[in-house]
Amino acid sequence: MAEVYTLVVRKPCFGLPTGCPQCLSSLIYLNFSQIPFQLDFHVNHPHSDKIPYIEVGDDYVAYNNEIEGIIECLKKDVGVVDLDSEVSSLPDWISIKAILTTWLHDALTYELWVGSDGSSANSIYYSDLPWPLGKILYSHKVRWVKLKHGITDDNAVVKKEEIYERANSAYGALSKLLGEKNYLFDESRPSSLDAIFLAHGLVALQALPESSTLRIKFSEHDNLVRYVHKCKTELKDAGTSPPSAPSGSRSQSTQRPKSKSIPKREKTKEEKTLKRKGKYFVAAQLVAVVVFLTLMVTFDITEGEVEDVDAGEY
Incomplete structure (x- = not known):
């Protein structure tokens, strides 16, 4: 009997199957891999850094906060198709991966938590939590982002300019690399970097307000915008458009209601009992x-x- 793959993500919003960039990149990678999977939405602890996570059958769980991240777990531990096997040796691979996982990751994080009014971040992460808890978690995350980037009242303007300048340079480099191709490195074959960048682009274009600096800079590159819209269409065609209720669970072929608590790697009888409470x-x-x-x-x-x-x- 074939193993059942279940990807657990944060809820859909902004017209996306999930509003979380990390969740969205994992979802896109699975779609690219053409692996049948079920999609569940985690609403109890949406702020957890374990999300997204993937369950394989009843015995294996891979979490996003593991050392190499969820996509590497999908490729190595879970046995999902490795989309990078034929392109990871190319000269630009390491530099593009660094750009995506540092400059653009930092820019989107900054925009969600510091560079905007926080409404997008609240919709993605905290809207299902009690208001006081969501407010406190949001404030804590803002402090963490500022600390990570060394942002103080004295250097806030300079740091902001640096973050956006790096993002703009990254968009320019990625636009040049993509050109008129369907994917970043291969005309007919997507990679994990396509999944990461497409998730970034979808969130930038749909979750950020129109006045967002990051959204404006992204929109200046027509080929990147076309690339992202093409991916959005493919997601809808694959059956991963948002369901009517975020507490449901949707797969590529079936839909079943389900609300999950974060499972342990090895589910004991005691843990299953606690889960029911x-x-x-x-x-x-x-x-x-x-x-x-x-x-x-x-x-x-x-x-x-x-x-x-x-x-x-x-």
Whole structure:
């Protein structure tokens, strides 16, 4: 009996099968691989860095936060077709991969959390959570992004310009590489880098507001826009357009309702019992809200004390 592949992603939004860039790239890779799979939506903990994850049968789970990421797990551990076998040795491969996973990844992250009003990020990650918890998690993510890029009040403008300049250079290089081809490296054969870039482009063009700097810069390259729209059409033709209700589950041929909790790599009897105790979910969310509020208030008070001390030294 053939193994059943189930890709678990964040919910659909903005006319996309899922609004999450990492989830979308995994979905596109599976479509490119022509592997039949079911698509489920995780609504209980949408902020988890384990999402997306893929289940193979009842015994194997590969998570996005594993060292090499979900696409590498799909190729190596899960045994999905390796789309990169004939192109990964090409001269431009390493540099293009670096551009996609650093410059463009950083630019989209910055745009979602810092460079905009946060409405797109909220729709993708937090809209199903209680408002206080979503607000706290959003604020925490904003702090994390600023810390990662070394953004302070004094250098915010300079850092913003650097991020967008790198993104614009990346779009220029990718536009030149693509030309009039169907895919980045091979006229007839997509790669994992196509999946990553197409996910980026779909989110940039559909999830970001029209005033978004990143969306504007992307739209300046007509061949990149055509490339992304072609992919969107193919996703719809493959049966991965969003279902009417995000709590459902959709495969390429069937649809079945399902709401999932993050599974363990090895599902024990005890874990299956815990999984059924959905009635405790609301209580757990409330506890989480209280804990986060306490931590954030403590952090803000401490930060204020430090600023007062620093001010007194001058």
